[in-house]
Amino acid sequence: MVFKRLLGSLGVGGPSVDTVLDHGTVPPGRALTGNVHLKGGGAEFDIEQITLELVARVEAESDDGEHEGAVVFDRFTVGGGFRLAEGEQRSVPFSVTLPWEAPITELHGQSLGVVLGLRTELAVAGARDRGDLDQVHVRPLPVQEAILEALGQLGYGFKSADLELGRIGGTGQQLPFYQEIELTPPPEYAHVVSEVELTFLANPEGMEVVLEADKRGGLFSEGHDALNRHVVSHEGAGHRDWNAVVGSWIRRLVDHHASHGSHSPHAYDDPYASHVQKGHHGGGDHHHGGGHHRSGPGMGTVVAAGAAGLAVGVVGGMVAAEVVDEIGDAFEGDEEDGGDEEA
Structure with a gap:
Protein backbone atom coordinates (compact mmCIF):
# COMPACT_ATOMS: atom_id res chain seq x y z
CA MET A 1 0.00 0.00 0.00
CA VAL A 2 1.27 3.46 -0.87
CA PHE A 3 0.85 6.35 1.52
CA LYS A 4 1.07 9.92 0.17
CA ARG A 5 1.73 12.84 2.49
CA LEU A 6 2.39 16.50 1.98
CA LEU A 7 5.61 17.37 3.74
CA GLY A 8 4.23 18.89 6.91
CA SER A 9 7.41 20.63 8.05
CA LEU A 10 7.43 22.64 4.84
CA GLY A 11 3.87 23.84 5.16
CA VAL A 12 1.22 24.27 2.49
CA GLY A 13 2.70 24.30 -1.00
CA GLY A 14 5.63 22.00 -0.23
CA PRO A 15 6.61 19.07 -2.46
CA SER A 16 4.96 15.67 -2.06
CA VAL A 17 6.55 12.23 -2.25
CA ASP A 18 5.16 8.88 -3.41
CA THR A 19 7.44 5.82 -3.22
CA VAL A 20 6.39 2.81 -5.30
CA LEU A 21 8.04 -0.61 -5.01
CA ASP A 22 8.52 -2.79 -8.09
CA HIS A 23 8.05 -6.27 -6.62
CA GLY A 24 5.37 -7.90 -4.54
CA THR A 25 7.73 -9.91 -2.33
CA VAL A 26 11.51 -10.05 -1.96
CA PRO A 27 13.64 -12.62 -0.09
CA PRO A 28 16.30 -11.52 2.42
CA GLY A 29 19.63 -10.47 0.93
CA ARG A 30 18.08 -9.48 -2.41
CA ALA A 31 17.49 -6.13 -4.08
CA LEU A 32 14.44 -4.07 -3.23
CA THR A 33 13.77 -1.78 -6.18
CA GLY A 34 11.35 0.97 -7.01
CA ASN A 35 10.96 4.67 -7.68
CA VAL A 36 10.58 7.74 -5.51
CA HIS A 37 8.12 10.01 -7.30
CA LEU A 38 8.38 13.68 -6.39
CA LYS A 39 5.96 16.45 -7.24
CA GLY A 40 7.00 20.06 -6.86
CA GLY A 41 5.01 22.41 -4.70
CA GLY A 42 4.15 26.08 -5.03
CA ALA A 43 7.78 27.17 -5.32
CA GLU A 44 11.23 25.82 -6.12
CA PHE A 45 12.82 23.56 -3.51
CA ASP A 46 16.35 22.23 -3.19
CA ILE A 47 16.16 18.48 -2.59
CA GLU A 48 19.30 17.95 -0.55
CA GLN A 49 18.90 14.24 0.16
CA ILE A 50 16.45 11.37 -0.33
CA THR A 51 16.76 8.66 2.30
CA LEU A 52 14.98 5.32 2.62
CA GLU A 53 14.60 3.71 6.05
CA LEU A 54 13.62 0.12 6.78
CA VAL A 55 11.34 0.16 9.80
CA ALA A 56 10.06 -2.74 11.91
CA ARG A 57 7.62 -2.89 14.77
CA VAL A 58 9.21 -4.89 17.58
CA GLU A 59 8.47 -6.00 21.11
CA ALA A 60 10.76 -5.21 24.03
CA GLU A 61 10.65 -6.70 27.52
CA SER A 62 11.46 -4.63 30.59
CA ASP A 63 10.87 -4.79 34.33
CA ASP A 64 7.45 -3.18 33.93
CA GLY A 65 6.23 -5.49 31.18
CA GLU A 66 6.28 -5.76 27.42
CA HIS A 67 6.25 -2.77 25.10
CA GLU A 68 6.04 -2.22 21.34
CA GLY A 69 7.91 0.35 19.30
CA ALA A 70 9.41 1.07 15.90
CA VAL A 71 13.04 0.29 15.08
CA VAL A 72 14.88 1.69 12.05
CA PHE A 73 17.16 -1.20 11.13
CA ASP A 74 18.72 0.04 7.90
CA ARG A 75 19.05 3.32 6.05
CA PHE A 76 19.99 4.11 2.45
CA THR A 77 20.69 7.42 0.70
CA VAL A 78 19.28 7.08 -2.81
CA GLY A 79 19.36 10.59 -4.26
CA GLY A 80 19.42 14.33 -3.78
CA GLY A 81 21.47 17.34 -4.75
CA PHE A 82 19.03 18.84 -7.23
CA ARG A 83 16.41 21.58 -7.47
CA LEU A 84 12.76 20.62 -7.87
CA ALA A 85 10.93 23.29 -9.83
CA GLU A 86 7.43 24.50 -9.04
CA GLY A 87 4.97 21.77 -10.03
CA GLU A 88 7.74 19.61 -11.52
CA GLN A 89 7.33 15.83 -11.48
CA ARG A 90 10.47 13.75 -11.14
CA SER A 91 11.15 10.06 -10.48
CA VAL A 92 14.26 8.79 -8.71
CA PRO A 93 14.87 5.06 -9.22
CA PHE A 94 16.52 3.05 -6.45
CA SER A 95 17.86 -0.40 -5.73
CA VAL A 96 18.75 -1.26 -2.14
CA THR A 97 19.62 -4.61 -0.59
CA LEU A 98 17.50 -6.11 2.15
CA PRO A 99 19.56 -7.29 5.13
CA TRP A 100 20.10 -11.04 5.16
CA GLU A 101 18.46 -11.15 8.59
CA ALA A 102 15.33 -9.35 7.39
CA PRO A 103 12.36 -11.13 9.02
CA ILE A 104 9.93 -13.17 6.97
CA THR A 105 6.54 -11.52 6.67
CA GLU A 106 4.67 -14.16 4.68
CA LEU A 107 4.71 -17.79 3.59
CA HIS A 108 2.92 -18.98 0.45
CA GLY A 109 1.08 -15.68 0.29
CA GLN A 110 -0.19 -15.89 3.87
CA SER A 111 0.81 -13.16 6.31
CA LEU A 112 2.73 -14.22 9.42
CA GLY A 113 1.65 -11.07 11.28
CA VAL A 114 5.06 -9.34 11.07
CA VAL A 115 5.03 -5.86 9.55
CA LEU A 116 7.94 -4.06 7.90
CA GLY A 117 7.84 -0.63 6.33
CA LEU A 118 9.98 1.37 3.92
CA ARG A 119 9.86 5.04 4.86
CA THR A 120 11.01 7.87 2.62
CA GLU A 121 12.65 10.92 4.16
CA LEU A 122 13.40 14.11 2.28
CA ALA A 123 15.94 16.70 3.37
CA VAL A 124 14.67 19.91 1.79
CA ALA A 125 16.03 23.39 2.39
CA GLY A 126 17.54 22.45 5.73
CA ALA A 127 14.39 20.67 6.97
CA ARG A 128 13.75 16.93 7.18
CA ASP A 129 10.40 15.25 6.86
CA ARG A 130 9.44 11.59 6.82
CA GLY A 131 6.81 11.61 4.18
CA ASP A 132 5.92 8.33 2.49
CA LEU A 133 5.65 4.89 4.09
CA ASP A 134 5.20 1.62 2.19
CA GLN A 135 4.75 -1.92 3.40
CA VAL A 136 7.57 -4.36 2.56
CA HIS A 137 6.77 -8.04 2.00
CA VAL A 138 9.56 -10.55 2.59
CA ARG A 139 9.28 -14.18 1.48
CA PRO A 140 11.54 -16.96 2.78
CA LEU A 141 14.83 -17.98 1.25
CA ALA A 311 -3.59 -14.27 7.29
CA VAL A 312 -4.82 -10.67 7.42
CA GLY A 313 -1.80 -9.53 9.40
CA VAL A 314 -3.38 -9.07 12.80
CA VAL A 315 -0.90 -7.32 15.09
CA GLY A 316 -2.23 -5.62 18.18
CA GLY A 317 -5.77 -5.82 16.79
CA MET A 318 -5.04 -3.95 13.56
CA VAL A 319 -4.60 -5.23 10.03
CA ALA A 320 -1.13 -5.03 8.50
CA ALA A 321 -1.60 -1.87 6.44
CA GLU A 322 -2.94 0.01 9.45
CA VAL A 323 0.01 -1.07 11.54
CA VAL A 324 2.42 0.28 8.93
CA ASP A 325 0.59 3.60 9.12
CA GLU A 326 0.79 3.35 12.91
CA ILE A 327 4.57 2.99 12.70
CA GLY A 328 4.77 6.28 10.86
CA ASP A 329 2.34 8.19 13.05
CA ALA A 330 2.53 6.83 16.59
CA PHE A 331 6.18 5.82 16.97
CA GLU A 332 7.97 8.96 15.81
CA GLY A 333 10.91 9.51 18.13
CA ASP A 334 10.59 6.02 19.63
CA GLU A 335 13.15 4.32 17.42
CA GLU A 336 16.57 2.76 17.52
CA ASP A 337 18.80 2.99 14.46
CA GLY A 338 20.31 -0.16 13.09
CA GLY A 339 23.17 1.56 11.28
CA ASP A 340 23.69 3.71 8.22
CA GLU A 341 24.36 2.58 4.70
CA GLU A 342 24.53 4.47 1.47
CA ALA A 343 23.22 2.92 -1.68
Whole structure:
Protein backbone atom coordinates (compact mmCIF):
# COMPACT_ATOMS: atom_id res chain seq x y z
CA MET A 1 0.00 0.00 0.00
CA VAL A 2 1.27 3.46 -0.87
CA PHE A 3 0.85 6.35 1.52
CA LYS A 4 1.07 9.92 0.17
CA ARG A 5 1.73 12.84 2.49
CA LEU A 6 2.39 16.50 1.98
CA LEU A 7 5.61 17.37 3.74
CA GLY A 8 4.23 18.89 6.91
CA SER A 9 7.41 20.63 8.05
CA LEU A 10 7.43 22.64 4.84
CA GLY A 11 3.87 23.84 5.16
CA VAL A 12 1.22 24.27 2.49
CA GLY A 13 2.70 24.30 -1.00
CA GLY A 14 5.63 22.00 -0.23
CA PRO A 15 6.61 19.07 -2.46
CA SER A 16 4.96 15.67 -2.06
CA VAL A 17 6.55 12.23 -2.25
CA ASP A 18 5.16 8.88 -3.41
CA THR A 19 7.44 5.82 -3.22
CA VAL A 20 6.39 2.81 -5.30
CA LEU A 21 8.04 -0.61 -5.01
CA ASP A 22 8.52 -2.79 -8.09
CA HIS A 23 8.05 -6.27 -6.62
CA GLY A 24 5.37 -7.90 -4.54
CA THR A 25 7.73 -9.91 -2.33
CA VAL A 26 11.51 -10.05 -1.96
CA PRO A 27 13.64 -12.62 -0.09
CA PRO A 28 16.30 -11.52 2.42
CA GLY A 29 19.63 -10.47 0.93
CA ARG A 30 18.08 -9.48 -2.41
CA ALA A 31 17.49 -6.13 -4.08
CA LEU A 32 14.44 -4.07 -3.23
CA THR A 33 13.77 -1.78 -6.18
CA GLY A 34 11.35 0.97 -7.01
CA ASN A 35 10.96 4.67 -7.68
CA VAL A 36 10.58 7.74 -5.51
CA HIS A 37 8.12 10.01 -7.30
CA LEU A 38 8.38 13.68 -6.39
CA LYS A 39 5.96 16.45 -7.24
CA GLY A 40 7.00 20.06 -6.86
CA GLY A 41 5.01 22.41 -4.70
CA GLY A 42 4.15 26.08 -5.03
CA ALA A 43 7.78 27.17 -5.32
CA GLU A 44 11.23 25.82 -6.12
CA PHE A 45 12.82 23.56 -3.51
CA ASP A 46 16.35 22.23 -3.19
CA ILE A 47 16.16 18.48 -2.59
CA GLU A 48 19.30 17.95 -0.55
CA GLN A 49 18.90 14.24 0.16
CA ILE A 50 16.45 11.37 -0.33
CA THR A 51 16.76 8.66 2.30
CA LEU A 52 14.98 5.32 2.62
CA GLU A 53 14.60 3.71 6.05
CA LEU A 54 13.62 0.12 6.78
CA VAL A 55 11.34 0.16 9.80
CA ALA A 56 10.06 -2.74 11.91
CA ARG A 57 7.62 -2.89 14.77
CA VAL A 58 9.21 -4.89 17.58
CA GLU A 59 8.47 -6.00 21.11
CA ALA A 60 10.76 -5.21 24.03
CA GLU A 61 10.65 -6.70 27.52
CA SER A 62 11.46 -4.63 30.59
CA ASP A 63 10.87 -4.79 34.33
CA ASP A 64 7.45 -3.18 33.93
CA GLY A 65 6.23 -5.49 31.18
CA GLU A 66 6.28 -5.76 27.42
CA HIS A 67 6.25 -2.77 25.10
CA GLU A 68 6.04 -2.22 21.34
CA GLY A 69 7.91 0.35 19.30
CA ALA A 70 9.41 1.07 15.90
CA VAL A 71 13.04 0.29 15.08
CA VAL A 72 14.88 1.69 12.05
CA PHE A 73 17.16 -1.20 11.13
CA ASP A 74 18.72 0.04 7.90
CA ARG A 75 19.05 3.32 6.05
CA PHE A 76 19.99 4.11 2.45
CA THR A 77 20.69 7.42 0.70
CA VAL A 78 19.28 7.08 -2.81
CA GLY A 79 19.36 10.59 -4.26
CA GLY A 80 19.42 14.33 -3.78
CA GLY A 81 21.47 17.34 -4.75
CA PHE A 82 19.03 18.84 -7.23
CA ARG A 83 16.41 21.58 -7.47
CA LEU A 84 12.76 20.62 -7.87
CA ALA A 85 10.93 23.29 -9.83
CA GLU A 86 7.43 24.50 -9.04
CA GLY A 87 4.97 21.77 -10.03
CA GLU A 88 7.74 19.61 -11.52
CA GLN A 89 7.33 15.83 -11.48
CA ARG A 90 10.47 13.75 -11.14
CA SER A 91 11.15 10.06 -10.48
CA VAL A 92 14.26 8.79 -8.71
CA PRO A 93 14.87 5.06 -9.22
CA PHE A 94 16.52 3.05 -6.45
CA SER A 95 17.86 -0.40 -5.73
CA VAL A 96 18.75 -1.26 -2.14
CA THR A 97 19.62 -4.61 -0.59
CA LEU A 98 17.50 -6.11 2.15
CA PRO A 99 19.56 -7.29 5.13
CA TRP A 100 20.10 -11.04 5.16
CA GLU A 101 18.46 -11.15 8.59
CA ALA A 102 15.33 -9.35 7.39
CA PRO A 103 12.36 -11.13 9.02
CA ILE A 104 9.93 -13.17 6.97
CA THR A 105 6.54 -11.52 6.67
CA GLU A 106 4.67 -14.16 4.68
CA LEU A 107 4.71 -17.79 3.59
CA HIS A 108 2.92 -18.98 0.45
CA GLY A 109 1.08 -15.68 0.29
CA GLN A 110 -0.19 -15.89 3.87
CA SER A 111 0.81 -13.16 6.31
CA LEU A 112 2.73 -14.22 9.42
CA GLY A 113 1.65 -11.07 11.28
CA VAL A 114 5.06 -9.34 11.07
CA VAL A 115 5.03 -5.86 9.55
CA LEU A 116 7.94 -4.06 7.90
CA GLY A 117 7.84 -0.63 6.33
CA LEU A 118 9.98 1.37 3.92
CA ARG A 119 9.86 5.04 4.86
CA THR A 120 11.01 7.87 2.62
CA GLU A 121 12.65 10.92 4.16
CA LEU A 122 13.40 14.11 2.28
CA ALA A 123 15.94 16.70 3.37
CA VAL A 124 14.67 19.91 1.79
CA ALA A 125 16.03 23.39 2.39
CA GLY A 126 17.54 22.45 5.73
CA ALA A 127 14.39 20.67 6.97
CA ARG A 128 13.75 16.93 7.18
CA ASP A 129 10.40 15.25 6.86
CA ARG A 130 9.44 11.59 6.82
CA GLY A 131 6.81 11.61 4.18
CA ASP A 132 5.92 8.33 2.49
CA LEU A 133 5.65 4.89 4.09
CA ASP A 134 5.20 1.62 2.19
CA GLN A 135 4.75 -1.92 3.40
CA VAL A 136 7.57 -4.36 2.56
CA HIS A 137 6.77 -8.04 2.00
CA VAL A 138 9.56 -10.55 2.59
CA ARG A 139 9.28 -14.18 1.48
CA PRO A 140 11.54 -16.96 2.78
CA LEU A 141 14.83 -17.98 1.25
CA PRO A 142 14.72 -21.51 -0.26
CA VAL A 143 16.42 -23.08 2.76
CA GLN A 144 14.09 -21.25 5.15
CA GLU A 145 11.05 -22.43 3.22
CA ALA A 146 12.40 -26.00 3.18
CA ILE A 147 12.81 -26.01 6.96
CA LEU A 148 9.35 -24.54 7.54
CA GLU A 149 7.81 -27.07 5.16
CA ALA A 150 9.60 -29.90 6.97
CA LEU A 151 8.22 -28.71 10.31
CA GLY A 152 4.73 -28.72 8.81
CA GLN A 153 5.27 -32.22 7.45
CA LEU A 154 6.39 -33.35 10.91
CA GLY A 155 3.16 -32.12 12.47
CA TYR A 156 4.16 -28.75 13.88
CA GLY A 157 1.50 -26.05 13.65
CA PHE A 158 2.04 -22.34 13.13
CA LYS A 159 1.05 -20.35 16.21
CA SER A 160 2.42 -16.81 15.75
CA ALA A 161 5.48 -14.78 14.79
CA ASP A 162 6.91 -11.64 16.30
CA LEU A 163 10.06 -9.53 16.49
CA GLU A 164 11.97 -9.31 19.78
CA LEU A 165 14.35 -6.47 20.59
CA GLY A 166 17.62 -7.95 21.83
CA ARG A 167 20.44 -10.27 20.79
CA ILE A 168 21.02 -14.00 20.84
CA GLY A 169 24.40 -14.70 22.39
CA GLY A 170 26.71 -17.14 20.65
CA THR A 171 25.43 -16.27 17.17
CA GLY A 172 26.48 -13.90 14.41
CA GLN A 173 23.32 -11.80 14.72
CA GLN A 174 23.64 -8.38 13.06
CA LEU A 175 20.27 -6.67 13.53
CA PRO A 176 19.16 -5.20 16.88
CA PHE A 177 16.20 -7.62 16.97
CA TYR A 178 15.39 -11.19 15.99
CA GLN A 179 12.30 -12.97 14.70
CA GLU A 180 10.64 -15.73 16.68
CA ILE A 181 8.29 -18.09 14.84
CA GLU A 182 6.26 -19.96 17.44
CA LEU A 183 5.07 -23.47 16.63
CA THR A 184 2.79 -25.94 18.40
CA PRO A 185 4.30 -29.44 18.80
CA PRO A 186 2.98 -32.66 17.25
CA PRO A 187 1.21 -35.20 19.50
CA GLU A 188 4.34 -37.19 20.32
CA TYR A 189 5.94 -34.15 21.99
CA ALA A 190 2.84 -32.33 23.25
CA HIS A 191 3.13 -33.86 26.75
CA VAL A 192 6.70 -32.58 27.11
CA VAL A 193 6.89 -29.37 25.05
CA SER A 194 4.33 -26.57 25.06
CA GLU A 195 5.79 -24.84 21.99
CA VAL A 196 8.90 -24.62 19.81
CA GLU A 197 10.35 -21.24 18.83
CA LEU A 198 12.33 -20.93 15.61
CA THR A 199 14.73 -18.13 14.64
CA PHE A 200 16.56 -17.75 11.32
CA LEU A 201 19.79 -15.72 11.19
CA ALA A 202 20.81 -15.71 7.54
CA ASN A 203 24.05 -14.45 6.01
CA PRO A 204 25.57 -14.61 2.50
CA GLU A 205 27.07 -18.08 3.05
CA GLY A 206 24.25 -19.80 4.90
CA MET A 207 22.08 -19.54 7.95
CA GLU A 208 22.01 -20.16 11.66
CA VAL A 209 18.87 -21.91 12.85
CA VAL A 210 18.07 -21.36 16.52
CA LEU A 211 15.51 -23.71 18.05
CA GLU A 212 14.02 -23.28 21.50
CA ALA A 213 11.73 -25.76 23.22
CA ASP A 214 9.49 -24.28 25.89
CA LYS A 215 9.21 -27.19 28.33
CA ARG A 216 5.99 -27.96 30.14
CA GLY A 217 5.96 -27.72 33.92
CA GLY A 218 5.45 -30.88 35.93
CA LEU A 219 7.99 -33.08 34.17
CA PHE A 220 10.62 -31.74 36.55
CA SER A 221 10.25 -29.23 39.36
CA GLU A 222 9.23 -26.50 36.93
CA GLY A 223 8.93 -25.78 33.25
CA HIS A 224 12.08 -24.54 31.53
CA ASP A 225 13.52 -23.77 28.13
CA ALA A 226 15.98 -25.78 26.07
CA LEU A 227 17.64 -24.40 22.97
CA ASN A 228 20.39 -25.04 20.46
CA ARG A 229 21.79 -23.79 17.18
CA HIS A 230 22.46 -25.38 13.79
CA VAL A 231 24.26 -24.00 10.74
CA VAL A 232 23.10 -24.78 7.21
CA SER A 233 24.25 -23.69 3.77
CA HIS A 234 22.22 -22.04 1.03
CA GLU A 235 23.70 -24.55 -1.41
CA GLY A 236 21.82 -27.76 -2.00
CA ALA A 237 18.70 -26.70 -0.13
CA GLY A 238 16.55 -28.61 -2.60
CA HIS A 239 18.52 -31.84 -2.31
CA ARG A 240 18.33 -32.69 1.39
CA ASP A 241 15.84 -34.75 3.31
CA TRP A 242 14.76 -31.87 5.52
CA ASN A 243 12.18 -33.99 7.33
CA ALA A 244 15.01 -36.18 8.61
CA VAL A 245 17.34 -33.26 9.33
CA VAL A 246 14.79 -31.16 11.20
CA GLY A 247 13.37 -34.20 12.96
CA SER A 248 16.83 -35.02 14.34
CA TRP A 249 17.25 -31.43 15.54
CA ILE A 250 14.00 -31.58 17.49
CA ARG A 251 14.69 -35.01 18.96
CA ARG A 252 18.08 -33.92 20.22
CA LEU A 253 16.60 -30.73 21.62
CA VAL A 254 13.80 -32.45 23.50
CA ASP A 255 15.09 -35.94 24.30
CA HIS A 256 18.35 -34.89 25.89
CA HIS A 257 16.66 -32.55 28.32
CA ALA A 258 13.85 -34.98 29.04
CA SER A 259 16.32 -37.71 29.95
CA HIS A 260 18.73 -35.56 31.95
CA GLY A 261 16.40 -32.94 33.43
CA SER A 262 18.92 -30.21 32.75
CA HIS A 263 17.86 -26.61 33.40
CA SER A 264 20.52 -25.08 31.20
CA PRO A 265 21.06 -25.03 27.44
CA HIS A 266 23.32 -27.79 26.14
CA ALA A 267 25.70 -28.09 23.23
CA TYR A 268 24.98 -31.37 21.46
CA ASP A 269 27.52 -33.59 19.71
CA ASP A 270 26.14 -32.30 16.41
CA PRO A 271 29.11 -30.37 14.95
CA TYR A 272 26.71 -27.62 13.90
CA ALA A 273 24.94 -27.33 17.25
CA SER A 274 26.07 -24.97 19.98
CA HIS A 275 24.92 -23.28 23.16
CA VAL A 276 23.05 -20.03 22.66
CA GLN A 277 21.45 -17.45 24.90
CA LYS A 278 18.70 -14.98 24.20
CA GLY A 279 19.18 -11.51 25.62
CA HIS A 280 16.42 -8.92 25.63
CA HIS A 281 16.77 -5.17 25.36
CA GLY A 282 17.72 -3.54 28.60
CA GLY A 283 19.12 -6.66 30.25
CA GLY A 284 21.71 -9.39 30.00
CA ASP A 285 21.43 -12.73 28.30
CA HIS A 286 18.95 -15.07 29.92
CA HIS A 287 18.10 -17.75 27.64
CA HIS A 288 18.66 -20.64 20.78
CA GLY A 289 20.91 -35.83 3.03
CA GLY A 290 19.33 -37.70 0.77
CA GLY A 291 16.28 -37.57 -1.50
CA HIS A 292 13.01 -35.78 -0.85
CA HIS A 293 10.41 -37.18 1.50
CA ARG A 294 7.06 -35.44 1.82
CA SER A 295 3.80 -36.65 3.32
CA GLY A 296 0.84 -34.82 4.78
CA PRO A 297 0.31 -31.05 4.95
CA GLY A 298 3.33 -28.73 4.87
CA MET A 299 3.82 -25.56 6.86
CA GLY A 300 2.25 -23.52 4.06
CA THR A 301 -0.98 -25.46 4.51
CA VAL A 302 -0.74 -25.13 8.28
CA VAL A 303 -0.34 -21.37 8.02
CA ALA A 304 -3.30 -21.07 5.68
CA ALA A 305 -5.61 -23.35 7.65
CA GLY A 306 -4.45 -22.96 11.24
CA ALA A 307 -3.67 -19.26 11.46
CA ALA A 308 -6.53 -17.63 9.63
CA GLY A 309 -6.40 -14.60 11.93
CA LEU A 310 -2.80 -13.95 10.98
CA ALA A 311 -3.59 -14.27 7.29
CA VAL A 312 -4.82 -10.67 7.42
CA GLY A 313 -1.80 -9.53 9.40
CA VAL A 314 -3.38 -9.07 12.80
CA VAL A 315 -0.90 -7.32 15.09
CA GLY A 316 -2.23 -5.62 18.18
CA GLY A 317 -5.77 -5.82 16.79
CA MET A 318 -5.04 -3.95 13.56
CA VAL A 319 -4.60 -5.23 10.03
CA ALA A 320 -1.13 -5.03 8.50
CA ALA A 321 -1.60 -1.87 6.44
CA GLU A 322 -2.94 0.01 9.45
CA VAL A 323 0.01 -1.07 11.54
CA VAL A 324 2.42 0.28 8.93
CA ASP A 325 0.59 3.60 9.12
CA GLU A 326 0.79 3.35 12.91
CA ILE A 327 4.57 2.99 12.70
CA GLY A 328 4.77 6.28 10.86
CA ASP A 329 2.34 8.19 13.05
CA ALA A 330 2.53 6.83 16.59
CA PHE A 331 6.18 5.82 16.97
CA GLU A 332 7.97 8.96 15.81
CA GLY A 333 10.91 9.51 18.13
CA ASP A 334 10.59 6.02 19.63
CA GLU A 335 13.15 4.32 17.42
CA GLU A 336 16.57 2.76 17.52
CA ASP A 337 18.80 2.99 14.46
CA GLY A 338 20.31 -0.16 13.09
CA GLY A 339 23.17 1.56 11.28
CA ASP A 340 23.69 3.71 8.22
CA GLU A 341 24.36 2.58 4.70
CA GLU A 342 24.53 4.47 1.47
CA ALA A 343 23.22 2.92 -1.68
